[in-house]
Amino acid sequence: MAFWRLKMRFECNQQLLTKALNIVSKAVTSRTTIPILKGILLEVSEDGKLKMSASDLDITIEETVEIEAGVSGSIVVQSKLFGDIIRKLPNATVSIELIDTNVVIKCMNSEFSIIGLSADEFPSIKNIEENPDYITFDKAILKEMIRKTSFAASVDESKGVITGILIELLNDEINMVAIDGYRMAITREAMVNLEEKNVIISAKIMNEISKILSEASEEEENVKLLLNDKKAIFIIGNVKVVLRLLDGEFIKYKDVLPKDNKIKVKVSRSDLMESIERASLLSKEGKNNLIKFAIKDTIVTITSKSEEGNVREEVLINKEGDDLDIGFNAKYVLDVLKSIDDEEIYMLFNTSITPCLVEPISGDSFEYLILPVRITNN
Amino acid sequence: MAFWRLKMRFECNQQLLTKALNIVSKAVTSRTTIPILKGILLEVSEDGKLKMSASDLDITIEETVEIEAGVSGSIVVQSKLFGDIIRKLPNATVSIELIDTNVVIKCMNSEFSIIGLSADEFPSIKNIEENPDYITFDKAILKEMIRKTSFAASVDESKGVITGILIELLNDEINMVAIDGYRMAITREAMVNLEEKNVIISAKIMNEISKILSEASEEEENVKLLLNDKKAIFIIGNVKVVLRLLDGEFIKYKDVLPKDNKIKVKVSRSDLMESIERASLLSKEGKNNLIKFAIKDTIVTITSKSEEGNVREEVLINKEGDDLDIGFNAKYVLDVLKSIDDEEIYMLFNTSITPCLVEPISGDSFEYLILPVRITNN
Incomplete structure (x- = not known):
């Protein structure tokens, strides 16, 4: 351990530290057996800034905090204990x-002394300095796109790319797509991109990004995304999130659309x-949560x-085409309906064994596909 | 099953039903294997009122609800399913x-049909009609007295009377006392009582009463308490709570006070x-949560x-008497401090192995006793 590390010292407002710790600690995993990964790296640079970082190897979060006075150096502290103390x-x-x-942590009449771990053991983060090109998102739009797709990704960690969200950068738009084999979610936003490119990012990590977007500095309206073949970096104000892209070929989702x-x-x-x-409430738990739609004239009757006991619900509709009886897993339909804000929607059907498509009344900002459940008439 | 039971019918506003169900269902236990105890009894009386009741045998809650039109009769419905549907x-x-x-439950375009259980199986509640005397509490005061004492009762169900709160009705005041062997809580309120009487009620049930006090009709400021040797009835507006008193002799708590x-x-x-x-934060978890007080001149230094790591905290005090070093389980001291609203308090000590007494600066509305933890000086 280099001698200069031993001198680290800084002063900072408690609220600023707490806010940064809440964000950075999202990268700390409780599941690891490697003590250093339960830590937060504190680094005071020569030019008097504090950088806090944490990493679970899949995702690394860094935040730079303004400090009042500092002596450079670095140390790793146990995330939970240090966070509890500061808070x-x-x-x-x-x-x-x-x-x-x-x-040693001092504030007013309190003095703590806690054990530090050597910063040398902390996993280092390689930035993508080679590629200075970046994509700029509006924070609110990025959050919305994540919300509208992430629920449809597979939560089964053995499933590879379909645990991720496909981000498709086209010349004049960006698409995000998630699919788990039972339903698919697609969102589209107009956006000018310098190069066409596809990347896949874990849906779980995208949900973390969404939380950070809610908490990170409010002044910042925009998010920058830097990409190379292996990694992505989101830059949100003073916060930098580095993550590994998922490897592999995403499902050719356009082929699945009816x-x-x-x-x-x-x-x-x-x-x-x-x-x-x-x-x-009456679609049997543990089983496939089956509800039946009887689409007839101006009414869809939903039974379960x-x-x-049993239940019958009637909802008014406007219909073009034939009548149809079709069954669904209630959860899959509810997930889709909850993620939409529009007052009215289109549901498109072919037969009782082909997928249902959910679309907006106008435009193409989203598209959802839900597989039906085969029903027997009893 | 009598024929007239089959006719039960009523209409009621959904919000009114939901509010009553939220209160009554507190008496439904999830731990029972007796199906009828997971139910709520619906009874429409000849004079056109709906009574809903639930019971886990220790506590029975009834609420009377105004209905719009009714045919008398009674049935038991599964509490969770019926509650979820109505909500x-x-x-x-x-x-x-x-x-x-x-x-059969109908509302707008919804129609449910759920299985009912015979009301004959439901445990009947015997009221205390013989003794028409009752005590009247102010709702807010009763809630406060429960909050200030219940945490100090034992949570070990094998411990008999000390899982309860002693309610001591004296000529001109009411005392509530709880003790678990490590700490004791006493609250006092001025109140004129017709007869002197002591009863013990389970602290767990008193906490349920406190929740009902928060939810029950806001117009009602007062709570009535009816007592006999075996049972107590709290009447809060349209809600009636019947409970069994705890049997046995409470600890002679005055003898314990230093x-x-x-x-x-x-x-x-x-x-x-x-x-x-x-x-x-640094008093080792799993062990006895030890913190040390060093009381010296105008400062108490708290260490752990x-x-x-370790921590040192300093708090300014006004002291009469000698200096003292004493150890406590941090949780026991925090429970007491959290239950008090006063800005300043007195802490009274004798030696490092005798209990500490916590009292208000003026008056005697509360008194807390906390046993110390023996400390070794290392």
């Missing part, structure tokens, strides 16, 4: 100093959602039953 | 009708609480340590 200190100036291998839709149903999203929520 | 219906008139042994207090410390409750909260 419980009063809103005042906190002084943090490295004395031997102990981190070309022909003989039945077109226009329905109030909230009416349909509330009816399915009620009907699902279990040993405890 | 998810729109805010409109719900019609409930017994058809054979099925309960007569002599050589050291008297005046301290800010919030300063002390925040310091102990921080110090307890674990393998992860």
